[in-house]
Amino acid sequence: MSDAAISSTQVFPLGKSPGKAILWSLPMLLLSLFMFMGAAGVPKDPLRMIPLLITFALVNVLFFLMIYTGKTDRYRAVFFVTMSVLFVISFMAHFLEARGSMSLSAGEMIKGRTPFCHMVIPMTLIPAALTKTIIFPGSILGPYSIATMFALWIGASLALGRGFCSWGCFFGGLEDGFSRIRRKPLIRKISDRWTYLPYAVLAAVVLLSAVLLSPVYCEWLCPFKTVTEYAQVTSFKTLVQVIIFTSLFAGLVVVLPILTRRRTQCGLFCPMGAFQGFTNKLNPFEIRIDRAVCKDCGKCVRECPTFSLDDAAVSLGGTKLSCMKCGKCVDGCPTGAVHYHVKGTAVPASPSRARMLFIYPAFLFLAVFGGSMIQDGLYRLLLLLTRGTMIQ
Amino acid sequence: MIQGFLLGLANGTSCLAFCAPIFLPFLLGEGRTVRRNIPLLLQFLAGRLGGYLLFGIAAWQVGRWIQGYASHGLFMGGAYLVLASLLMAYGFTTPKTACAAEGGRQWLSRITARFPSTLPVLLGLLTGLTLCPPFLAAFADASSRASLAGSLAFFFAFFIGTALFFVPLPFTGFLRRFNPVRVVGRLACAITGCFYLYKGLILFYTGFIT
């Protein structure tokens, strides 16, 4: 049997049958119908209805293609990148609508109007455990609230582990998109030492945040402040902070992903990603390598966006803790040795079944979580096209 | 002395919290066993004690004047800058034996090879001077003592009270079986150093212009 045939058989034993692919995709169609339109129904305003229908179609076409072709990463990436881009548009529009500016004033922060994102979570845990307070200028309940994000994060961690970084994080799609611009990388080799930097950043920001009772990463190191909200520049300190944010964004989110074809912010810096890696232990899904079939070509090591594969890990038949389960290594493996796996089962034990069991919750999470961002982003773009402004 | 010891006990957790971002990554970065971490801890605490006793002498000699001076930006900023430089030099260098041919690049490795206690003692001294708010609070008490011996005894007792909370730290040696822990510890030191570099520069600048 040829390598391509082996690869095809292992990931999709049903063969390329559109009918069977439709059958396997049908539950997603029904689930997405229920989740998108269940309570509120289809809106009557065309500017709201069109984005809903586009998003619904996008979800189901991409999922069908994922099932039909047996390829995971490329279709995941389409939705993931779209979600991140439209999230930025939607978020900026909301802020401009509410405040007329992307910057947050001290008064807004005191009033608890800073949106809470998942990146803060590791820094809040020690102070929350010891003082029963959350060190963040947000609200416990309400839109973009602390409790809502925690609830989403807990669900995502249990279902996906660090898969959240590839199937949920609305920042990750930006560098995922930039990393796909060039066909070949200009920088191929990055020292292994830097792959431990996220854990060092995690240790440093968690300890410093606990001592200072303020989220150090958000205040000083978050590159995504460049495309979301940031404190008003009213002092030398806030000026330095803005310079750091924009430099990190330009370097880690735009330039390095283009040059390396990797997600350098996620793999070499993000403390939330490092923290989320530990949730892989709570999750039944992982990527495994069938050593009997593996030819040690090293393609998976070269392709992994977050440096989660190296020769040592491949020889042991698995990935490092930082694996985001994006599927790029699975799709790219010429012999089908790399596959999704369910813990407790033999290696390999029906990779297609493991894959199906994974991509259903993963894609559903992506579709529902990201779907709302895509809808609102499209709505804002339609507003811009029809009324000349993104603000309602 | 009892009063100093009780004050140390009351504030020990704060001392530990402020020192942890420095000392914990350093312990991890050294990658030693639990047993071999104990001398490191003792050296660190010796540095802190040295700082406390120095201040004990100064407190008795010049009373409140030194407290005002100690909190002056130039002094505190300078101490932060030295601490930050040490942390960044430690964190961004790869641990290896210094070689004469390496020239200046391995200056820290050469010093620590010749004087192994240098780094933990210096870290202890600098964290004691810069990061310990309870220490500064104890200063006010010590400066009111009638004699030098009283002042030193007070600070020694305060030090013992706070040092008890550091006892569990050598047990991080259990983590050394995870190979990357050493690299993570060193890089975390460097990142913490960057943070204190900024703080030190601001304090130094503020002290310079006032």
Added chain:
Amino acid sequence: MNVMQRILSILGYTWAALCLIVVLATFIGLGVWPKALAQATGVKVSPWYSGGEVAGSMDHGSYQTLVRQPVFDGLFAQRAEGFVQVDWSPKEHQALPDFIDEELDVDGNGTMDLRIRVNTISGATQLTPMQAWVLGAEKLAFADNERILRIRLRNWEN
């Protein structure tokens, strides 16, 4: 495949299948989980950000002055320095006066501790401490129609 392997396999697949239920439950229950989480943990926003609980208020007719509990919270113990937050809030359909001049009792002992003059339009403030532990004032913050000021304090209990 022996019995143990079979059991592990079944457990693994069951755990994997439950992940879909977890995702559905997360989104369907998003109206409920956050409230339950907040109630179960009892967490609040840190007073370093929220400004602390209201300790007292003064009615001035068209507006009220809210003086909050001084904030010295540390991780384990109180800090040597902190702040007290003062909010000036207009009543419904009213506006704050252009200038506010008040004396405030921060520690609740009946003695005035500071005097504050505020220009609610420009944001200029003038603080006159009446106690040694009143250190200074931060910039006046604007939030909707309110004005919020944080006054730095040394912890008098330390």
